[in-house]
Amino acid sequence: MEELKDKLYSRTLKEDAKDIRAPLSPGESGARALWEDSDGQTPQAQMRNRSGPFADKKASFSLAKKFFIASAGFFIVALGAAAYFFFGGANFISSRNIDLQIVAPSLIDGGSEAQLQFIVQNRNASELRLVDLVIEYPAGTRDPKDPTKEYPRERQSLGTIEPGRQLKRTASAVFYGQEGSVQKVRATLEYSVKGSTAIFTKESEASFTIGSSPVSVAIDAPSEVVSGAPFAIEMEVRSNAQSPTESVAIEVQYPAGFSLQNSSPRAGAGGLWRLGTLEPGASETIILRGILEGQDGDNKVFRFLAGQESDETSSRVRVPFLSMPVTLSVARPMVAGSISVDGQSGKTIAAQAGRKLQGFVSWRNNSAEAVQDIEVSLALKGPMLERGSIESTAGFFQSVDNSIIWTKTQDPSLARAEPGGGGSLQFSFATLPPGTSGTLYSNPTIDLSLSVRASRAPSGGEPQEITGAAQSQVVLASAVSLLVRASVSGGVAPPRAESATTYNIVWSIKNSSNTVGGTAVSAVLPPYVQFISGGEGITYDQSSRTVRWSVGDVKAGVGYTSAAREVSFQISMSPSQSQVGQAPQITGAAALTGTDRFAQVQVSATAEAPTTGAAVLPK
Incomplete structure (x- = not known):
């Protein structure tokens, strides 16, 4: 090993490295593809033969699939059988096996009884x-036993209907409607079955046409009206009957925003036009004139009813032959005007009688082009108008018809107005005090009618005249006055300090032109005065020391054309030494309040407190 290490790390060894490996010899090896146990079965075969939780899942899935298919098939068969029994009616009740038929005439005359x-x-x-x-009957159907009653529906009990049975x-x-209109009658059969509390239904309907009614109404009305501009509607009522038709009456139901100015002939009591008896083929014409207010594009529906009404006090036709709706579309005026008086504007303006009123008229160009040569005219009309008081800084007063006219001659701003341009013009007038010249007017009014005219030239077109209008009515509130009188009725007279004196106080009311409702008079007693008694309507509140008279309604003309309303009450006064040389008040100042039922405004009056110096002494 040491020798090998020296050779490995030697820097001087020049021998080439040799690859020395141990020789290897090839050999045979192998493994079985399937393992068998001692009895010769493979694991796969053993799994197929098991029935426990480790059984073959493929076999389990196949069994579940078969069960699901069988269940679905049974459900479909059961559902089909149920549908067959229910709709087919085999021993079960089906609405298809119930016939409900309505037999009605194809043509029914309006106002006549039909079966x-x-x-x-x-x-x-x-x-x-x-x-x-x-x-269920169509709207407007009437009870044949009492044609004044509406008959929207009827219920008849049929009891039990056995299998195969037919009932009639x-x-x-009594049906009403416009001639030629199609109406429907609907019938519903409600029933229950044995063993169930549910209610089942079978429905049917039938249509018929309204034939001629005893009278017919033809309406001639514009399809579009300008908001605030007057227009007319003409009605022609004609008898279609073979014999005279008695107590013919016409009722008109107006939409919101409509004001009836006049009619020819005038409506009778209750607002109905009572035409009396119409002979066969005879006709009557009614003309309505009024003003319709609304937004641009609004649709307003008028409803005209013709029928019989014998009650002279009724305000509606209780037995109508027909009901005819007419729809009018509202358009914005190309040039508009408005009126204001004493800071108030609108269709109705309340004001006090006997004083000068300040007003303005305003105009505006609503068209898409410039307008020129604008002319504004305001007409004033009313019995209590003081004609000599009408004034305008820039207008010309035309005394012939009590009107003020403004043109570009008086006001250069009226020569031309661009789109959206406009202006205001001032005027004033006064009303006569109540009872002037010995005449007393009931529910007095001043009518103001504004007319605006101008000329416009659309691009490439001929000049056109455009108009606008506005109306206002000044309702004059009633003039109410209150008078207090005091007289000595007992005790020391003239009064002395620390001695009792009894006084009789009389309150007296005068009312000029309109009924004043909810009228009451009150006054507070000084601390040195004691209340004794009072006449009808007099009450006394000890805690506030207030005497109150609940008057109620005070009719127009009281104190002018008839006696004044009066009441009296008695008090006792014991002056103090500190009041010697003075004229103490017997009561406080009296105040009257009430509501003018015509002008719909609060009215009031006051009376100064009576004193011992002004009291009438006994003779």
Whole structure:
């Protein structure tokens, strides 16, 4: 080993390294492909013969697959059998084996009683129990026993229907609708079966056409109206009956935003047009004029009802022959206007009578092009308008029709307006005090009508005149006044210190033009005054020392065309030495409050506190 190491690490050894290896000789080797135990069986054969948890999994999977296929087949067969028995009706109840037929005329005249027949047949092998026939009629149907009552549905009990049995039932109703309209009647058969609490149904429906009604209504109305601009609707009511039709009435149901200005002829009591008896072929014409407010593109539906109504006080047609809807589309005006009075705007403006009112009219160009030659006109109308008070800084007052006109001559800004441009113009007027010239008006109003006109020239087109309008009504609140009178009714007169004096206090109310509701008067008693008694409606609250009169409604004209409303109460006063030489108050100042039922505003009045110096002494 040492010699080998020296040779290995020697730097001077010149011999070439030699590859010395031990010689190897080839030999035979082998291994069995299968191992066998002592009885000559291979492991695979032993696994196939085992039945425990280590049994052949392939065999187990094959058995599970066969079981699954068999189960699925049984389920499909059972489902098919159930469907066959249920829908086929073999000893079971199926809705397919129930016939429900509606026999109705193809044409039914509006306003006349019609009969419908319902045929029910049970083709099942079992009976139907607790059977009900539910009939649903179209909207507007009436009860033939009482045509004033609506008849939306009817329920008839059929009891039990045995297998193979057929039942026929009839029903009557009065149908209404526009001539030529198609309406439907729906029937539902509700039933239960033996051994079940569930309710099953069978449905059917039938259609029919409304023929001629005793009267017909033809409507002539624009399909589109400009918001705030006046327009008209014309109705022609014609008799189609072979004999006179009595108590014919027309009812109009207006959409939100519509204001009826006038009609020809005028509506009667309750807002109905009562045309009386129409002879065969006779006709009547009704014209409505009004204003419709709404947003651009809004659809507003008017509903016209024609029928019979003998009650002169009724506000609706309880027995309609037909109901006709008419839809109008609202468009935004190309040039718009608005009115404001005393800082208020809208269709109705409340104001006090007998004072000067300040107002403005505003206009705006809503079109896509510039407009020129704008003309604004405001007309004022009302019995309490003081004509000599109408003024405008830039407008011209036309006394012939009580109108103010603004043009580019008075106001250069009206010569031209770009898209979206506009302006405001000022005016003022006064109303007459109540009772002027001995005349008292009930529910007084001042009507303001604004008209805006302009000219526009679309690109490449002819000049066009565009218009806009607005209306407002100034409702004048009632003028209410309160008067207090005091008189000595007992004790020391004139009053002396530390001696009792009894006074009778009278409150008196006057009311000019409108009914004032919820009226009450109150006053607080001084600490040296004691309440004794009061008339009807007088109450006294000891804790607050307040005397209150609950008046209720005060009619228009009280104190003017009829006696004033009055009440009295009694108090006792014992002045102090510190009040010698003075005229002490007998009560505090009285205050009246109430609500003007016409103007829908609060009204009030006050009266100064009565003193001992102003009290009437006994003679």
